Amino acid sequence: MPEETRTRDFIRQIVAxxxxxxxxxxxxxxxxxxxNGFLHIGHAKSILLNFGIAEEFGGRxxxxxxxxxxxxxxxxxxxxxxxxxxxxxxxxxxxxxxASDYFERMYALAEFLIREGQAYVDxxxxxxxxxNRGTVxxxxxxxxxxxxxxxxxxxxxxxxxxxxxxxxxxxxxARIDMASKNMLLRDPLLYRIxxxxxxxxxxxxxxxxxxxxxxxxxxxxxxxxxxxCTLEFDVNRPLYDWVAxxxxxxxxxxxGEPTRPRQIEFARLQLEYTVMSKRKLLTLVSEGRxxxxxxxxxxxxxxxxxxxVTPQAIRTFSEMIGVTKANTRIDxxxxxxxxxxxxxxxxxxxxxxxxxxxxxxxxxxEGESETFEAPVWxxxxxxxxxxxxPFTGTLWIDRDDFREDPPEGFHRLVPGGxxxxxxxxxxxxxxxVRGDDGEVTELRCSxxxxxxxxxxxxxxxxxxxxxxxxxxxxxxxxxxxxxxxxSESDPEAEGADFREGLNPESLVVVPxxxxxxxxxxxxxGLHVQLERVGYFxxxxxxSRPMRPVLNRTxxxxxxxxxxxxxxxxxxxxxxxxxxQAREREKERERERGGGARQEPERLPELQKRRExxxxxxxxxxxxxxVLTRDAASADLFEAGVRAGATPQLLxxxxxxxxxxxxxxxxxxxxxxxxxxxxxxxALIEDGTVSSTGGRQVLGEMVKGGGRPEEIVxxxxxxxxxxxxxxxxxxxxxxxxNPGKVxxxxxxxxxxxxxxxxxxxxxxxxxxxxxxxxxxxxxRLGAPR
RNA sequence: UGCCCCUUGGUGUAACUGGCAACACGCCUCACUCUGGAUGAGGAGAGUCCAGGUUCGAGCCCUGGAGGGGCAACCA
Numbered sequence: 001m002p003e004e005t006r007t008r009d010f011i012r013q014i015v016a017x018x019x020x021x022x023x024x025x026x027x028x029x030x031x032x033x034x035x036n037g038f039l040h041i042g043h044a045k046s047i048l049l050n051f052g053i054a055e056e057f058g059g060r061x062x063x064x065x066x067x068x069x070x071x072x073x074x075x076x077x078x079x080x081x082x083x084x085x086x087x088x089x090x091x092x093x094x095x096x097x098x099a100s101d102y103f104e105r106m107y108a109l110a111e112f113l114i115r116e117g118q119a120y121v122d123x124x125x126x127x128x129x130x131x132n133r134g135t136v137x138x139x140x141x142x143x144x145x146x147x148x149x150x151x152x153x154x155x156x157x158x159x160x161x162x163x164x165x166x167x168x169x170x171x172x173x174a175r176i177d178m179a180s181k182n183m184l185l186r187d188p189l190l191y192r193i194x195x196x197x198x199x200x201x202x203x204x205x206x207x208x209x210x211x212x213x214x215x216x217x218x219x220x221x222x223x224x225x226x227x228x229c230t231l232e233f234d235v236n237r238p239l240y241d242w243v244a245x246x247x248x249x250x251x252x253x254x255x256g257e258p259t260r261p262r263q264i265e266f267a268r269l270q271l272e273y274t275v276m277s278k279r280k281l282l283t284l285v286s287e288g289r290x291x292x293x294x295x296x297x298x299x300x301x302x303x304x305x306x307x308x309v310t311p312q313a314i315r316t317f318s319e320m321i322g323v324t325k326a327n328t329r330i331d332x333x334x335x336x337x338x339x340x341x342x343x344x345x346x347x348x349x350x351x352x353x354x355x356x357x358x359x360x361x362x363x364x365x366e367g368e369s370e371t372f373e374a375p376v377w378x379x380x381x382x383x384x385x386x387x388x389x390p391f392t393g394t395l396w397i398d399r400d401d402f403r404e405d406p407p408e409g410f411h412r413l414v415p416g417g418x419x420x421x422x423x424x425x426x427x428x429x430x431x432x433v434r435g436d437d438g439e440v441t442e443l444r445c446s447x448x449x450x451x452x453x454x455x456x457x458x459x460x461x462x463x464x465x466x467x468x469x470x471x472x473x474x475x476x477x478x479x480x481x482x483x484x485x486x487s488e489s490d491p492e493a494e495g496a497d498f499r500e501g502l503n504p505e506s507l508v509v510v511p512x513x514x515x516x517x518x519x520x521x522x523x524x525g526l527h528v529q530l531e532r533v534g535y536f537x538x539x540x541x542x543s544r545p546m547r548p549v550l551n552r553t554x555x556x557x558x559x560x561x562x563x564x565x566x567x568x569x570x571x572x573x574x575x576x577x578x579x580q581a582r583e584r585e586k587e588r589e590r591e592r593g594g595g596a597r598q599e600p601e602r603l604p605e606l607q608k609r610r611e612x613x614x615x616x617x618x619x620x621x622x623x624x625x626v627l628t629r630d631a632a633s634a635d636l637f638e639a640g641v642r643a644g645a646t647p648q649l650l651x652x653x654x655x656x657x658x659x660x661x662x663x664x665x666x667x668x669x670x671x672x673x674x675x676x677x678x679x680x681x682a683l684i685e686d687g688t689v690s691s692t693g694g695r696q697v698l699g700e701m702v703k704g705g706g707r708p709e710e711i712v713x714x715x716x717x718x719x720x721x722x723x724x725x726x727x728x729x730x731x732x733x734x735x736x737n738p739g740k741v742x743x744x745x746x747x748x749x750x751x752x753x754x755x756x757x758x759x760x761x762x763x764x765x766x767x768x769x770x771x772x773x774x775x776x777x778x779r780l781g782a783p784r
Numbered sequence: 785u786g787c788c789c790c791u792u793g794g795u796g797u798a799a800c801u802g803g804c805a806a807c808a809c810g811c812c813u814c815a816c817u818c819u820g821g822a823u824g825a826g827g828a829g830a831g832u833c834c835a836g837g838u839u840c841g842a843g844c845c846c847u848g849g850a851g852g853g854g855c856a857a858c859c860a
Contacts, residue, residue, distance in 0.1 A: 007798055007807095034860055069859060126858060135856055137786050171858055181787045183856050192858035211860050234789060235855050265789080267853095272795095278860095320808065322797045324790090327853050331795050334809055344822060380822055411820075420818055454818045465818045532819050560820040562811085622837075622847050656838040656846050660802095691839060695802090740804075750804065753841050757803030760840095769840040 009323035011264055015053055015226055024225045027059035031085070032066045032099075032215065035077035035199070037278035038293040038300045039084045041314065041335075042269040048318045049266070050228055051089045062222055064097040068214045070198035078199070080293070084301040088311050099218045100200045106209050106217050107161070110172060110190060112250040114153045119190060120146060121156040122173045129171070132178075133186050139179035140186040146175065160193055163206045167193050174213075176242065184239045188212060212236055216243035219261040227261045230268040231325060237263050269321070270329040273484035274299045275491050275498055289502060290485075296551050297485045297506050307482060308527055308537025308553030313342040329490060339554045343535045347527040348376035348385065351422065351467040352515030352550075354479060354533065356396035358442045358471070361427065364393035369472070372453060374423040376518075387518040391424050394471040396514050398533075401466040402443060404432065407564070411463035413443070420465040422531060426451040467531045474514040479550045480539070481508040513550070520546050532556065602628065609634050617647035626655045632667040639674020645681040653681060657695060661702040671705030680708040693717040693765045721768040723775060726759070729767065730775045733758040744780050752776060 008016065015027055029050040033039060039047075054061035063085050067073050078096070085092050113119035122129065122145045134140035148156075153172075160170055172191035180186055190213040195206045209217075216239075219227045227240070240263045251258035270276055276299060284290045284298070293300050296307035304314070317338035321330055374389040401412040401419070413419040418428045431444035450457050483506050485491075491501040515530070522528060524543040529535050534555040538548040602610070606628040613624035627637050633654060640650045654677070658667075680701070684694045689712055700711045712718055720726060733755050734741055744751045752773070759772045 007800095009797090032860090036860085066860065072859075129858075130856080133856060135786090137856095140856090168858065183787090186856085189858055194858080208858095210858075215860080231789065232854055233860090235787085237788095267790085320796070324797070326790055326797090328790095328796070331809070334796070337809060340821085349819075349821095378819070378822065379817080409820090422818060424818095426818095456818080462818085464820080467819075529819085529821085532821075556819075556821050558820070559811095563820090620837080626847070652838060652846095660845050692802090692841095695839095743804085748804080753803045755803085756841070760803080771840095773840055 009266075010325075011049070011226070011228060011266060011323055012053060012056070014264060015057060018225070019057060026225075027054060027057045028062070028223050028225045029054050029059065029228060030062040030064050030219065030222060030224050032064045032218070033081050034066045034069070034072070035074060035081060036069075036072040037077060037282055038298075038302055039081055040276055040278075040281065040299045040301065041271065041304060041317075042276045042299070044088055044301060044314050045269045045318050045321070045323075046228065046230075047085060047088055048315060049323055053226070053228075054093075059225075060093055062097050062224075063092045063095045064218060064222065065099060066211075066215060066218070067098055067100050067198070067200065068208055068211065070194060070196040070208065073199055075199045080302065084305075087305060088301060088314065097222070098200055099214055100198060102214075102218055102221050103201065103205055103209070105221060106214060109217060109247060109250050110157065110209075110213075111154065112253070113174065113190070113246055114150055114157060114172070116246075116249075117150055117175065118246060119153070119172055119174050120148045120150075121153040121160070121170050122146070122187075123156075123170050126168055129189075133183065134178070136183065142178050143173070143187070146173075146178075146187070157191075160191070160207050161205070163195070165193055167195055169193060172207075174239075174242070176239075182235055182238055184212070184235055185242075188239055212239045213243055216240050216261070217247055220244060220247045220258060223259045224261040225259070227263045229263060229265055231265050231327065232268075233263070234265045237265070265325065266323050267325055267327050270327075271299060271335065272329055272332045272489040273486045273491070273503075274332075275486070280492075280498055283499070287499075289499065296480070296482050299485075306537070306540060307551055308343075308535060309339055310342050310346070310527075313339040316341055332484065336554050340535065340557060343527055343529065343553065345381055347529040347535050349378060349529045349531050350376065350387070350516055350519045351389075351469055352479075352513055352519055352530040352533065353396050353398045353467065353469060354481070354510050354513050355399040356474075356514050357399040357402060357440065359395045359397050359427070359468070360442060360444050361393045361395070361447045362430065362444050363446045366393060368393060369470070372423050387516075389423055389516060389518075390470045390473040392470045392472050395421070395468045396471055396474055397421075397443075397466055397468045399440075401464075402429070402440070404440070409560075409563070412466055413464070418448075418462050420451070420454075420462045421468050422465050423454065424452070424468070425449070426460070426462050467533070469514050469516045473517055475517060475520040475546075476512040476514055477520065477547055477550060478542075479510040479513040479536070479552065481510060481552045482506065483508070515550075519550075520548065522548050524548060527553070529556075603631075606631065606634060609638075613637075613647070613651075617641070617651075619647060619651050623648075623651045623655050627651060630667070636667060636670070636674050636677060640677040640681065641674075643675040643678035645678035646685060649685055650677060650681045653677070653684075653694075653698070657698060658702075661695075661699050665702075670702065672701050676701060676705075676708060683708055683712060687719055687721070687768075688712065689717050690719045690765070690768055692760055692769060693719060696765050716764060717766050719768050720763065720766050721771050723771065726763075726767055726772060726775060729759045729762045730772065730779060733762065734776075734779060741780065752780070755780075 018024060019027060031047050031050045051061045065078060082096055110119065122143045124143050124145065132141045132143060156170055157172055171189050173187045174190055176185045176187055178186045189210050191207045191209055193206060194208050197203060198205065244260055248258045248260060281298065285293055290298055294302035294306045296303050317335050320334055320338060369390060369392045372389045372391060373386050376385045376387055377383040403410055403414055406414045413429050415429055415432055418426050420426045425447040427445040427447045429443050429445050432440055433442040433444060435441040484503055485506050486501045487503045488501045491498045522538050524538045525540040526538045527535060535553040536550040537553050539551050542549040610624045610628040613619040613627060614621055628634050637650060637654055641647050680694060680697055683689050684691060689697060696715060696717060697708050697711045740751050755776050756769055756773055759767055760769060
């Protein structure tokens, strides 16, 4: 049950509904990258969505390369993308598939369109085509070749394929509507000539299909049921549908039975402090601003993988952010949370210091040493394992763990203070040694033998535990501390070149960090947590035997550092500040004034009717306005009035209630007319049905027609206002929710609506809500 | 300036399709702790973009407006 009712994103809701309605035998999705760059975490969202839906609903998902533009594409990207997808989701089912395998079938559809007069070869220059397309404000102009006979177009198109023309000489265009408000529908290009080498088809083709044409056909060929893409393609959807329709005609003309894919758009992922466009990422790579596509600072899957981020972490993250149509930039903190959440269970714990400060234990015998057997998993991770941890009289600790002048609440090492060394002893700082420049060079401490191995003798309370390594055993190795690639949360903000926002400290190399021996023995490609420092990944490329290079995947959550940061930053806006901001906003709005709004043009005939409604029927202006936007609504209204309905009531129902029941449908398709509408209005007016019941009646009427009176009887919606009759329902509602009754009485009066709703539901919509409300009011008593 | 999409705590999402504004991240307490980690228990934080309207009842329906995003490649 909880599995069933778990709320799903809008796309999964659509898929579930389609399956329930029997629209498809099986759901088929696809992930269609163009092989012109590496995949990034934004693609991961899409991959996980598409493969996830296929898996959850028992369907399939194709990895298909949209390789229709030979000049930007390359096999090396194909290989990298396949590797990335495999890494993220495991198997990739059938495939990989290639759009280029469908070129012949696309071509066949193109010829079909030409023969049917739905496409033509245009021989305008590229510039002419652009100029004649018009602008968002002005319609385009027909090409002087638009009326070219199908036979002529067909011949030219074949010659285009045969390679008789140079690039740009001709294009194939769909014949749709040069005046469309949607620019994409102004006779969009379907094919262009490109004498270029294609990574799979070689020189076989010199004409290549354009996205809208090719992509739709690819989906149709593969039997894709739900074609998921990002928001900016919503303007392409009408064209997608156009091509899909023609594909259906084409296949049917050859006796086949095609499938009809449906495009659904969702918001692409944007992440704070990074960019997510292949073009910009390519710029960073080609200009050498990062070490390559797999630089661990890159949001690419290859980069994240090399940084130590796991597929599971990306999956968790993806589930956290959901799928919607709202355009937002996600807080990187959420990604970091998902990474830590996964690595916490996965990374063994070892110790290492990034910025070493020497500690000499003065009361520990010179040359002496001992070895602790220290666990590599914390008590709350159910895994076994330990490593030998050598201890001597000279140690390294992190400089950050010592403060001469500690801020309030600091509980690490301070002069004269005590701190616990993880898995070893408590030490006390007796003396601070400085170099010539005044910098602290060494701490002279004494250890407390009775605190060995974490023992905690009576009465001793040491607040802090710090990490350390034995100086004689410490091994130096390179650590790469990665931070956000950009300094600004939105590097793509208006104006400014995005490259200028690069964070100069996105990579800090520590050439000689000091780690305990067990770290040095780590193989490449392993996760580890250096306690209190962060999660690291042994670099799979640059690590050497016994000399791994450590990439910092992410720091540990650090509430102490957060507190220190917050001390500097401004306070969050108070309630009062927010109220004032709101006031200012309202003021500004008032100043802008209610600009004279432009009403849509109206036929004089409708304008006249509108005036009549207002003047003679006393309708509210805005209702009269809405009723006269189209003749059908006005007709319905007038027919209702002629049948005796009260104008205002009828107008309310047509304007405010009908649209909901109508959904996508048009008023003209209604299976009933004014008289029925009037009858419904009368039933409501005389109290035979409540407005709640009235809505149900209207819903029935829209669905199947029929007379209101009859529907009221059939659905038993006659309004019940008699208190005695309602008594039981009211009492039941109260008895079933004793907790809520209590809450109500202690002041949560918003619950009244809940109780009314319960009774209304129980009555099937027939109860008189006002009477119910009064009864509940009385039963519940005044809130204290 | 035309058309399309979007707007719910600081952030990301949910709300049985008109009836309790919920969850997660972040933040703050406390507990536990040999990681200022993890875990557990609490808490603060939202006039659901604004203004009108319909309704017993609106985050959800209607009207108008504001703000953000997209669309005028022979790219995808």
